[in-house]
Amino acid sequence: MPAPNFDVIVSLAKRRGFVFPSSEIYGGMAGFWDYGPLGVELKNNIKAAWWRHMVTLRDDVVGIDAAIIMNPRVWEASGHVAGFSDPMVDCRNCKLRFREDDLKGPPSEIACPSCGTRGSLTEARQFNLMFATHVGPVAEDASVAYLRPETAQAMFVQFDNVATSMRRKLPFGIAQIGRSFRNEITPGNFIFRLREFEQMEMEFFVHPRDEDEWFTRWVDERHRWWTDVLGIGAERLRLRPHDPDELSHYSRQTTDIEYQFPIGWSELEGIADRTDFDLRAHAAASGKRLEIFDDASGEHLVPFVIEPAMGVDRAVLTVLVDGYAEEQLATEKRVVLRIRPSLAPVKAAVLPLLRNRPELVERARRLTADLKPLVSAQYDDTASIGKLYRRQDEIGTPFCVTVDVESLDDGAATIRERDSMTQERVSMDLVPQRIADLVAGRTAWEGVPREAPAP
Ligand SMILES: [Zn+2]
Known part of the structure; x- marks a missing residue:
């Protein structure tokens, strides 16, 4: 694309x-x-x-x-005071300023690119690109930095x-x-x-x-x-x-x-x-x-x-820009940021399948706390599971961990990988280390295609 x-x-x-x-x-x-x-x-x-x-x-x-801020003599010696500048042209009518390089002809002959007035452009003047300030209580030439x-x-x-x-x-x-x-x-x-x-x-x-x-x-x-x-x-x-x-x-x-x-x-x-x-x-x-x-x-x-x-x-x-992708899924479109796990702002999002089941929420929050010392992790229950996946895809989160009703019995959770959307069922005790290893590239993803668990 x-x-x-x-x-x-x-x-x-x-x-x-x-x-x-x-x-x-x-x-x-x-x-x-x-x-x-x-x-x-x-x-x-x-x-x-x-x-x-x-x-x-x-x-x-x-x-x-x-x-x-350094001693201003640094910028004199480096040539920035004298030479770090662009030739600029002002419009006397609309007061806008333009780089001379961007104009399509000599200032005396062409119209202002913004307001269109002819003969309104000044001669080019050198405009230094450094921001000047004053050091100390008195704004005088000697204090310029x-x-x-x-x-x-x-x-x-x-x-x-x-x-x-x-x-x-x-x-x-x-x-x-x-x-x-x-x-x-x-x-x-x-x-x-x-x-x-x-x-x-x-x-x-x-x-x-x-x-x-x-x-x-x-x-x-x-x-x-x-x-x-x-x-x-x-x-x-x-x-x-x-x-x-x-x-x-x-x-x-x-x-x-x-x-x-x-x-x-x-x-x-x-x-x-x-x-x-x-x-x-x-x-x-x-x-x-x-x-x-x-x-x-x-x-x-x-x-x-x-x-x-x-x-x-x-x-x-x-x-x-490079990671951005739009994909057509079976029933909807998703935006996914395919960026390296090492760069992703959030490495793992923990999502309880049902937010009205206190024991699920409690288990998911505990898992998030276990993840945080190892990788940047986030708990989210503010929408349906489908919406939560889309949101994490869009910010480039490489792994989502879903805690479902079954988790309360078997002690396992589902890890879903962002790009392939395949899943793994992993014991919750092992999830933090598993994700840390995946993010660090110490182990490979071997997820299998699997339907998202029904709420
Ligand atoms: Zn103008």
Whole structure:
């Protein structure tokens, strides 16, 4: 089935508590969204999957968590104060602002794309994408600071502290997950382009002679993470090397990992060869030596940097879009989110078949309590069993456990798997460990087709 349109995903996300418009009761705010109860779980699971793969399981990468506001000299040295900007055009009539790149001709000749007035567009002016604020009690020029537009610079300015305190040799990496801010002129497409967003970036420091080898390795490694860890369909992913004329000023080579969204192929992650640009810029501006001792050559050198950088919010969007499916069953349609069990906000939902039987409800609640220390579990008796299944399918819950009248006699419950809708009858004592093993992939599902128990 083709990828669903964003409005389908936006609607599901709001209806089921994944993502809400920010400050919605006041009309929202363009470029800002809030994660709801299920969204924060999904997002945390994606971040945990990245951290585990990039830091925990590796010997050569360590993590940091830096402040969002840094000394403004960081952004002067990095080039963001002078160069992180887009040429913008204002309409004198309707006051709207447009990127010059988006206009279909020179401002002096064309009509305003919004109000249609001719001759109303100003000359292009550079508009810096960083949010500025003031630190301290007085708002004066000397107190200007910026909300970071990327997490990467913290890894460069803390390079020496990390390398020294952790006794690192090349090659090694520093990873970080955190919020970044860009005053995008045209935010949009739901959580694809945000003004406040979250990044997962890793700066991998290598000997300059190993630059190409590590660039290729990280492109492969990151592509494999999207397919094998996040479970995104390989047929909707592609690698796109940048043309020389679209490379950032700091980059010698960059490859994007793109996903085929309904809006077209769009960037999920960039793997950039940043050379020694950043370390040299900060060394020059700070007067500090940002070098590392190389055992092989017996000399200090400035390493090159390979950087895999991605947005968490785009990963959330990709998981929702890629997992979304509509299926026609015998008597009804179901929407199912086919996402990895490891990513699902709820791993197991416990459903009593009859909510007016206190002993059933009590047994189902006890089973939920037994599940919770092992996996994220939820008790629900607010609708008929059919409706409860549909609701859990739609939020991607991989396993539903039904406690029925028979359970009171035989001590067993029915586990139903989301994708196949097949079932297993398992002793309730064993259900928590069984589901924990299934979610972790330690054991395979062997359910059999079976009618849902009649209420
Ligand atoms: Zn206008």
